[in-house]
């Protein structure tokens with residue numbers, strides 16, 4: 001049946017998969033970093049202090065000093081394709097684009113900055129996606145990452161007359177496909193080193209200790225990933241938490257404090273892995289690989305390496321294809 005002449009165009013029905021990561025500045029310079037940090041650190045899921053108290057601190061002390069310092073960190077890791085996080089997330093979407101057949105559109109978006117979740121969701125809907133899987137690429141669930149990405153998507157849907165049906169990717173911290181991809185990646189990374197490390201550290205992004213007490217499963221998810229990875233590798237992993245922000249107590253032990261103390265315990269060579277980051281970013285490439293090395297070497301450490309994240313490596317893409325395929329069950333034909 002042909003629609004009446006004034007009927008809006010109806011594109012062929014499709015399924016969408018939106019990979020979502022945190023976001024990153026548009027340039028490694030203070031103005032762009034300030035814009036990014038203002039959006040990021042104004043998110044109530046990230047800083048859980050009443051806005052009346054927090055905004056003056058943010059606009060005063062933090063946004064006048066941190067952008068310059070952070071821009072310097074970003075400048076040290078920036079690539080010809082832009083921020084590593086942006087380039088790798090794009091490559092991940094490209095890498096699984098054709099995995100589910102022509103009826104499935106794969107795209108990526110960032111919770112803060114560009115490409116925005118709102119723009120990409122509207123584009124998917126315009127392209128005919130009546131069912132969309134939101135896939136925040138955080139293996140360990142955290143309100144400050146997973147939940148806020150989904151919140152943002154639902155905010156966009158709130159303005160749509162004809163909403164797509166939505167699924168959200170569950171945390172995959174203990175998924176055998178994820179643990180296996182990490183195992184392969186860590187084994188490859190260790191084999192490529194010219195030394196055998198005395199210890200391997202698994203460094204996760206930190207969170208305020210209070211979020212654990214309030215019931216955020218993040219800490220437990222990190223611990224479980226580390227236990228399963230350690231079992232899979234058949235070697236001990238020291239679990240640490242990095243990137244402390246602000247004055248509140250954060251999850252411990254802190255990565256930098258542990259790195260500082262290891263040489264005095266006779267551990268002179270270390271390899272670090274950051275299993276909670278699906279893509280290398282300023283936190284792994286600058287904080288761990290540059291500043292972490294300085295901390296370790298200044299404390300008489302001798303050999304130091306940071307292994308790459310899963311990124312768009314073959315084990316990483318294989319894992320993404322497998323978890324996305326599973327979440328699309330019933331929406332697309334089985335392979």
Ligand SMILES: C=CC1=C(C)c2cc3[nH]c(cc4nc(cc5[nH]c(cc1n2)c(C)c5CCC(=O)O)C(CCC(=O)O)=C4C)c(C)c3C=C
Pocket residue numbers: 022023024025037046047066070083085138142144145205206207208243245276277280281282283
């Ligand atoms: C992987 C999980 C992450 C959690 C949990 C997380 C919590 C969290 N982060 C901040 C503050 C900052 N994080 C910054 C960078 C950053 N954080 C994550 C991931 C998690 N954050 C990533 C992937 C990145 C890298 C972004 C990039 O562009 O490469 C930054 C910006 C950099 C800097 O100025 O140091 C801040 C600030 C808080 C407060 C928080 C939990 C409450």
Ligand SMILES: [Fe+2]
Pocket residue numbers: 205243
């Ligand atoms: Fe962070």
Ligand SMILES: [Fe+2]
Pocket residue numbers: 243244282283287
């Ligand atoms: Fe950091």
